[in-house]
Amino acid sequence: MSLSILLLISAIILLFAYRIYGKYVYNKFGLSDARKAPSHTHRDGIDYEPSKPIVVLGHHFASIAGAGPIVGPIIAVTFGWIPAVIWILVGGIFFGAVHDLGSMAASLRTEGKSIGVIIRNQIGIKGKQLFILFSFSTLILVIGVFSDIIAKTFVANPGVASASILFIFLAVAFGYLNRLVGNKNIAFIAITVIGVILMYYFVYLGTQIPLALDYKWWVGGLLIYAFIASVTPVSLLLQPRDYLNSYLLYGMMIAAVAGVLVANPTIEMSTEVQFSSESLGYVFPVLFVTIACGAISGFHALVASGTTSKQLDKESDAKIVGFGGMLIESFLAIISVGAVIILSRTEYLDRLTVEGPVALFSTGLGGMISSLGISEPFAIGFVALTVSAFALTTLDTCTRLARFTLQEYFEDMPQPAAQVMAKNRYLSTTIVVILSVLLLASGEFSRLWPIFGSANQLLAALALLTIGVWLIKKNISATFVTIPMFFMFTVTLASLGLFAWKNFQDEGYILASIASILFVLAIALIVLAIRSLKKEVKASEQAL
Numbered sequence: 001m002s003l004s005i006l007l008l009i010s011a012i013i014l015l016f017a018y019r020i021y022g023k024y025v026y027n028k029f030g031l032s033d034a035r036k037a038p039s040h041t042h043r044d045g046i047d048y049e050p051s052k053p054i055v056v057l058g059h060h061f062a063s064i065a066g067a068g069p070i071v072g073p074i075i076a077v078t079f080g081w082i083p084a085v086i087w088i089l090v091g092g093i094f095f096g097a098v099h100d101l102g103s104m105a106a107s108l109r110t111e112g113k114s115i116g117v118i119i120r121n122q123i124g125i126k127g128k129q130l131f132i133l134f135s136f137s138t139l140i141l142v143i144g145v146f147s148d149i150i151a152k153t154f155v156a157n158p159g160v161a162s163a164s165i166l167f168i169f170l171a172v173a174f175g176y177l178n179r180l181v182g183n184k185n186i187a188f189i190a191i192t193v194i195g196v197i198l199m200y201y202f203v204y205l206g207t208q209i210p211l212a213l214d215y216k217w218w219v220g221g222l223l224i225y226a227f228i229a230s231v232t233p234v235s236l237l238l239q240p241r242d243y244l245n246s247y248l249l250y251g252m253m254i255a256a257v258a259g260v261l262v263a264n265p266t267i268e269m270s271t272e273v274q275f276s277s278e279s280l281g282y283v284f285p286v287l288f289v290t291i292a293c294g295a296i297s298g299f300h301a302l303v304a305s306g307t308t309s310k311q312l313d314k315e316s317d318a319k320i321v322g323f324g325g326m327l328i329e330s331f332l333a334i335i336s337v338g339a340v341i342i343l344s345r346t347e348y349l350d351r352l353t354v355e356g357p358v359a360l361f362s363t364g365l366g367g368m369i370s371s372l373g374i375s376e377p378f379a380i381g382f383v384a385l386t387v388s389a390f391a392l393t394t395l396d397t398c399t400r401l402a403r404f405t406l407q408e409y410f411e412d413m414p415q416p417a418a419q420v421m422a423k424n425r426y427l428s429t430t431i432v433v434i435l436s437v438l439l440l441a442s443g444e445f446s447r448l449w450p451i452f453g454s455a456n457q458l459l460a461a462l463a464l465l466t467i468g469v470w471l472i473k474k475n476i477s478a479t480f481v482t483i484p485m486f487f488m489f490t491v492t493l494a495s496l497g498l499f500a501w502k503n504f505q506d507e508g509y510i511l512a513s514i515a516s517i518l519f520v521l522a523i524a525l526i527v528l529a530i531r532s533l534k535k536e537v538k539a540s541e542q543a544l
Contacts, residue, residue, distance in 0.1 A: 001267045003260050003338050010089060010334045014327045017093040022323040025098055028471075028480065029105035031315040038112030039311055046425070047404075048112060049235045050313040052188070053320055055178075058243030060308045061325045064100075064300045065249060066394035067358065067387055068293025069333040074340055074357040076290040077348065079283045080273040081341045085334065087287060091295025092330030095484040099460055100300045101322035102467035102481060107305035108315055114305045114401075115463050116408050119525075122469045125412065127528045130521055131462060132409045135302060138455050139402040140432070142299075143226065144439040145449055146395045151218035153388050154211075160388050161218070163206025167389065168225070170198055171241035179235060195240075196247045203248075203385055219440060222395060223433050229396035230403050230429045234311065238400065242393055248386045249332070252365070255379075256335050259368035269341040269348060285494040289453040294333025296488065298459020300326070306401040339364030358387055402432040451511055451518075454495040458522055461488035469529050473536055493522060 039050035051059075076084045106118045116135065120128035154161035174195045181187035213221075229238050276282045280290065293299070304322055312318055339361050340348050351360055366380030403425060411422040421428055439445050464485035471478035500515035 003265050003267055003342060006085070006267065007257060007260055007334065007338060010085070011331060013089055014093070014331055017097075018324055018327055021093060022097065022101075022319055022327075025101055025323060025480065026316075026319045028476065029102065030474075030476070031105055031108065031318055033314045033316050035315060037108060037312050037314055037317075038309065039313060042112060042310075045235075046231075046233050047307075048310045049233065049239075051235065051239065051311045053313065053317040055239060055243045056308060056311045056313075056317060057321045057325055058246035059239045059311065060242075060303060060321050061328060062242035062246045062249070062390060062393045063303045063307065063397040064293065064297070064325065065329055065332065066293065066390045068297060068299075069329050070336045070361050070387060071357045072291045073294055073333045073336040074352070074361055075280070076287055077269075077337060077340055078274065078277050078280055078352075079287055080271070081267070081269055081337055082271055083273055083283065083287060084291060084337050087291055088294050088330050088333045088337070091288070091291070092327055092333070094480075095460075095488070096294075096296035096300065096330065097323045097326040098481060098484060099296050099464055099467075100304050100326045101318060103301040103304040103463050104309050104312075104318045104322040105315075106467055106470050107309035108312065108318065112305075112310040114404055114408055115301050115466055116405060118305065118470065119462075119466050120412070122466055122473065123525070123528050123532045127525055127532075128412075129409065130525060132405050134455075134518070134521060135459060136402060136405045136409070138299075138452070138459065139302070139398050139405065140435050140439060141445060141448055141452060142398045143395060143402065143432070143436040144445040145452075146391055146398070147219050147222050147226075147436065147440060148445065150222055150388065150391050150395060151215050153391070154213070154218045155215050157384070157388070158210030158212040159207040160385050161206075161213070162209050162211045163202050163385060164389060164392055165211065166202040166206060167199060167245065168237070168241060170195060170202065171244055172237055174244060175233075175236040175240035178240060195244050199244050199247065200251070203382060206385075207381070222392075223436060226396050226399035227429050227433050230400040230432070231425050234307065234400075238307070238396055239311065242397070245389050245393055248389055252383060252386045253332060253335060255369045255372065255374075256339075256365050259365075259371045260338065263368055263371035265342045265368065267341050268344050270345055272345070281498065285491040285498070288488075288491045289457050289495045291333065292453060292456050292460075294330055294336070296457075296460050296484070298456045298461070298463060301459060301463035302401050302405075303397060306404050307397060335365070336361055339368070358384070362387070399429065399432055399436075403429045406431060447511070448514070451499060451514055454492060454499055454515065455518060457488060457495070458492045458518055461485060461492050461522065462525055464488060465525065465529055469533060472533060489522065489526070493519060496522075 039048050042048045073084055073088060103115060107113060110118050110121060116128050116132040119131050174191060177191050181191065280286050308321060362380050362383040365383045366376055369379040370376035406428045407422045410418040464481055468478045468481045468485055471481060496515045496519045500512045503512035
């Protein structure tokens with residue numbers, strides 16, 4: 001079978017899903033432009049700022065993508081490429097896109113607040129506190145891990161570091177000019193074209209002026225940048241950087257598809273399905289935890305309800321940003337699978353062990369892009385730089401999200417100190433950065449990271465639970481949400497149980513304990529949700 005056929009079939013399925021199922025889901029959530037979006041009703045120029053849908057899509061896509069839809073699918077091909085492709089398409093359409101748009105819709109109807117606050121309104125204050133503590137801890141872990149990964153990447157590739165710094169200055173200039181042009185579409189298009197051209201030029205310029213610093217300097221610099229990106233107006237740095245960077249990923253995807261169509265490589269990997277792997281475990285539940293971004297990822301709920309919902313100009317923009325953004329990421333995941341299934345299974349497994357998923361993706365995709373007449377080393381370098389740029393996007397977005405969750409945790413507390421924490425973005429961001437530094441200094445992030453996959457999918461299950469309760473309380477049929485919710489809870493609880501048992505047997509008592517705590521957390525929130533729904537039913541019966 002030709003890889004071109006796989007990409008074309010996948011693209012057609014995703015496009016029809018957006019047009020048909022996307023419209024159905026959007027209508028079920030009851031969104032309407034007759035209602036003003038929080039970006040207008042709570043506009044503060046810092047976090048709440050109405051923006052063009054293409055700009056918000058760029059921010060959202062850049063934030064949710066990162067390296068997730070690349071690393072996860074490539075590793076999951078260990079079980080076979082057919083189950084990976086099926087889960088990406090089915091999961092992306094019926095699970096991830098519903099989850100992302102639902103998180104965004106619920107946030108739009110809750111003053112642009114995060115899932116944690118929505119849980120408070122729908123399930124109760126205890127549910128909110130449990131969820132925020134869990135999600136905040138997860139975000140600190142992501143900040144620590146990505147600071148480490150990016151710093152090591154910059155040390156190994158000083159040219160990537162230079163290009164990334166140039167991107168930041170370009171983003172600030174773009175953000176400033178975009179504020180000046182306002183709603184003038186022609187001027188916006190002009191500065192976008194200039195910005196994208198300069199960004200691609202900086203990819204080359206970075207290789208000519210490499211900036212070599214040691215690991216500690218880069219970690220410090222990255223966390224300082226993350227602090228600044230968290231507290232400055234979203235339209236000045238975070239949003240324009242994500243928007244411009246999204247064109248790197250769009251460009252890479254377009255070049256990849258064009259390269260595949262020209263080279264027309266054959267899928268060399270067999271269609272055999274491996275139901276277990278010595279390194280990963282059983283296909284269920286591991287496949288559904290390994291492929292998160294690209295199918296469904298709980299991190300998306302934090303972005304959708306944390307930063308994105310505060311930037312939507314009108315509620316109808318949520319469809320293209322939430323549902324459409326997820327399906328674009330699903331297509332990226334399909335491309336990632338395509339980058340490795342042109343190899344035989346034996347060669348894939350050997351190279352995955354030696355090179356790792358990112359390097360394997362870069363060489364595979366770079367080779368296809370080179371069929372367009374581009375130098376293969378340059379194409380491989382461009383792909384690697386794109387992945388690194390999006391890892392940096394994940395870092396700054398996570399810092400801002402951690403700041404939001406910390407502020408929202410304290411906003412219900414009447415004590416003066418708690419209110420200072422809830423309202424002072426500088427203080428809350430400082431605490432986020434300090435905790436990240438402590439985690440990095442302890443070195444514990446490398447031991448804790450293996451549980452992230454299960455924790456991330458637990459976030460997705462809890463977000464779907466919250467969205468389902470929200471819809472049921474509005475007397476809207478929530479089957480399209482509850483079916484994915486039940487499946488994700490099954491996947492997560494099975495994964496956490498197996499993970500806890502395996503680590504207990506291996507005497508990894510800390511990880512076993514954390515997995516057990518997360519298992520109990522999931523059950524506790526389910527119980528709280530059921531109680532909340534029972535109270536709603538009882539109140540309705542009494543009203544009658």
